[in-house]
Amino acid sequence: MLPCVIVVFVLLSCACGENPAVQVILTNKGLQYGKHEGTGWIQEKLEKITFPDISGSVNIHIGRVYYTLSGVTIKKCDLPEPSVEFVQQSGLTTSIAGLSFALAGEWRNHFGLIHDSGSFDMAIFNIDVTSAVKLGSNAGGHLSVTSVNCTASVGDVSMQFHGGASWIFQPFVKYFKGHIIGIIQSKICPEVEDTIMNLDHHLQAMNVSFDVNEVLSFDVPLTGDPDIEPSNMKLGFKGEFHSIETHAEPPFVAQEFVLPELAGYMLSVGLSEFTLNSASFGYFSAGQLQAFINDSMIPPYIPFRLNTSAMGGFIPQLPKMYPGLLMNLQVNARDAPMFSFQPGSGVLDVHICVKASATESNGTQVPLFTLYIDSRFTGKMMIADGKLKGSMMLNNVTLTLGSSEIGDFKTDALENGIKSGMVVVLGKLNAKLGEGIMLPRMKHAQLVNTVLKMQKGFVGIYSDVQILQTDRSSYLSTSYL
Ligand SMILES: *[C@@H]1O[C@H](CO)[C@@H](O)[C@H](O)[C@H]1NC(C)=O
Ligand SMILES: *[C@@H]1O[C@H](CO)[C@@H](O)[C@H](O)[C@H]1NC(C)=O
Ligand SMILES: *[C@@H]1O[C@H](CO)[C@@H](O)[C@H](O)[C@H]1NC(C)=O
Ligand SMILES: *[C@@H]1O[C@H](CO)[C@@H](O)[C@H](O)[C@H]1NC(C)=O
Numbered sequence: 001m002l003p004c005v006i007v008v009f010v011l012l013s014c015a016c017g018e019n020p021a022v023q024v025i026l027t028n029k030g031l032q033y034g035k036h037e038g039t040g041w042i043q044e045k046l047e048k049i050t051f052p053d054i055s056g057s058v059n060i061h062i063g064r065v066y067y068t069l070s071g072v073t074i075k076k077c078d079l080p081e082p083s084v085e086f087v088q089q090s091g092l093t094t095s096i097a098g099l100s101f102a103l104a105g106e107w108r109n110h111f112g113l114i115h116d117s118g119s120f121d122m123a124i125f126n127i128d129v130t131s132a133v134k135l136g137s138n139a140g141g142h143l144s145v146t147s148v149n150c151t152a153s154v155g156d157v158s159m160q161f162h163g164g165a166s167w168i169f170q171p172f173v174k175y176f177k178g179h180i181i182g183i184i185q186s187k188i189c190p191e192v193e194d195t196i197m198n199l200d201h202h203l204q205a206m207n208v209s210f211d212v213n214e215v216l217s218f219d220v221p222l223t224g225d226p227d228i229e230p231s232n233m234k235l236g237f238k239g240e241f242h243s244i245e246t247h248a249e250p251p252f253v254a255q256e257f258v259l260p261e262l263a264g265y266m267l268s269v270g271l272s273e274f275t276l277n278s279a280s281f282g283y284f285s286a287g288q289l290q291a292f293i294n295d296s297m298i299p300p301y302i303p304f305r306l307n308t309s310a311m312g313g314f315i316p317q318l319p320k321m322y323p324g325l326l327m328n329l330q331v332n333a334r335d336a337p338m339f340s341f342q343p344g345s346g347v348l349d350v351h352i353c354v355k356a357s358a359t360e361s362n363g364t365q366v367p368l369f370t371l372y373i374d375s376r377f378t379g380k381m382m383i384a385d386g387k388l389k390g391s392m393m394l395n396n397v398t399l400t401l402g403s404s405e406i407g408d409f410k411t412d413a414l415e416n417g418i419k420s421g422m423v424v425v426l427g428k429l430n431a432k433l434g435e436g437i438m439l440p441r442m443k444h445a446q447l448v449n450t451v452l453k454m455q456k457g458f459v460g461i462y463s464d465v466q467i468l469q470t471d472r473s474s475y476l477s478t479s480y481l
């Protein structure tokens with residue numbers, strides 16, 4: 001019965017002792033929604049469970065009748081909505097009261113040498129089940145779930161026998177009914193505990209690290225046990241990207257942050273700047289932050305040609321030394337671009353090195369100069385109409401001449417040229433960012449009523465979740481069982 005409430009954890013999915021860089025808060029509202037959505041699934045599951053054969057004997061004054069009830073199938077199951085609650089610093093309790101089943105099956109009995117058989121209808125009323133589980137984390141950073149206790153009781157059973165000499169048998173139901181109630185009662189908790197163990201196996205098998213693309217992998221083991229209060233459960237994840245190739249650790253660590261609770265949302269996610277910076281460092285350490293740029297790669301809307309003649313305005317001696325040659329640029333990040341988040345906005349610092357060369361008509365590359373460009377961008381992010389939108393602004397760009405094969409030159413003009421080039425590029429980028437990108441939509445759930453707040457050191461995303469009704473059963477069965 002528990003799997004339904006863990007749905008929400010699995011939907012998120014996506015180490016110990018360090019600060020979590022990704023924090024997730026599942027509120028009671030989210031728990032109740034998950035439970036409500038899961039109830040239909042439990043009902044479907046219950047209707048498919050197989051009942052074991054029940055055998056016993058009853059003394060009918062003139063001797064002992066041995067009976068077997070077999071081929072029991074569920075005709076109908078009436079499942080009242082269960083209740084699920086967080087338990088302070090422990091886990092969850094789930095209880096169902098008043099569950100009833102209508103069943104049908106075959107009966108066989110023998111009394112001395114007489115064998116007889118027929119069919120029966122059975123109703124089991126008022127089954128109450130309460131189960132408490134502990135949620136924790138294991139050394140591998142997986143969420144773990146273990147059964148703490150379970151109680152089950154069956155209110156009553158009624159039976160109607162058909163066929164054979166069932167009229168002889170029927171009056172004795174009251175004598176063996178207790179035996180049948182006892183058997184059913186004793187099977188419920190082991191069944192619940194099995195389900196919890198299966199769920200735990202499933203959780204242990206989940207990957208806590210996965211490849212995002214061919215360059216980066218993302219590590220999301222839990223950094224500690226879930227922090228559970230009656231109103232919510234907080235989970236902390238490592239949230240670190242690595243280069244698949246180098247697996248180098250970034251030269252910075254996650255800073256502690258407190259994700260504020262915002263009432264009324266099912267789910268809150270805090271994403272620290274460390275997570276973004278580890279991705280940036282991953283690309284950098286994999287040698288991905290470099291580019292070769294030649295004239296034909298510069299889009300026509302940029303007023304900047306990579307031609308020694310066209311560069312005369314910035315570097316007067318260049319067209320004199322090498323007239324009319326095409327140029328190319330080897331661009332490398334000097335270090336990983338770093339994000340830092342502030343309330344309401346974020347800053348991105350980028351430090352690059354540009355080596356310029358000219359191409360002689362015979363193909364020879366002539367090195368011209370090396371520039372260092374330090375730029376700072378300010379950006380905003382927001383979520384509106386189910387889309388992630390943003391804008392980027394150039395704050396500052398500084399050009400420094402590193403070395404030159406063509407003699408010294410003033411960089412002011414070139415700096416202004418690069419600035420206007422960047423402004424044009426940012427204009428195009430902002431048009432795209434303004435249109436927004438759809439929030440990632442999982443196959444079986446989507447985020448609704450989502451808001452994003454930039455804070456010092458992290459962004460907080462607050463959202464409700466909507467489970468898509470289509471195909472729910474197949475999703476749940478594939479992701480759990
Ligand atoms: C079952 O465990 C829960 C949580 O630890 C506890 O609150 C409850 O009292 C226990 N119930 C029984 C019957 O032991
Ligand atoms: C877990 O990761 C491994 C290796 O990256 C992959 O082969 C496997 O299919 C993944 N398992 C799941 C359940 O995603
Ligand atoms: C620029 O580089 C691209 C890809 O390396 C190449 O296809 C193109 O011909 C180059 N253009 C010039 C003008 O060198
Ligand atoms: C570079 O620009 C000059 C003047 O704008 C032009 O005459 C020349 O053909 C260009 N060089 C190449 C290789 O395109």
Ligand SMILES: *[C@@H]1O[C@H](CO)[C@@H](O)[C@H](O)[C@H]1NC(C)=O
Nearest residue numbers: 359360361362363364365366
């Ligand atoms: C290419 O031409 C330049 C001058 O036009 C010359 O200095 C250089 O030696 C030539 N390189 C080759 C490989 O021919």
Ligand SMILES: *[C@@H]1O[C@H](CO)[C@@H](O)[C@H](O)[C@H]1NC(C)=O
Nearest residue numbers: 349374375376395396397398
């Ligand atoms: C631009 O950046 C440099 C160094 O990165 C700094 O000294 C300067 O004050 C900045 N200018 C502005 C206008 O922010």
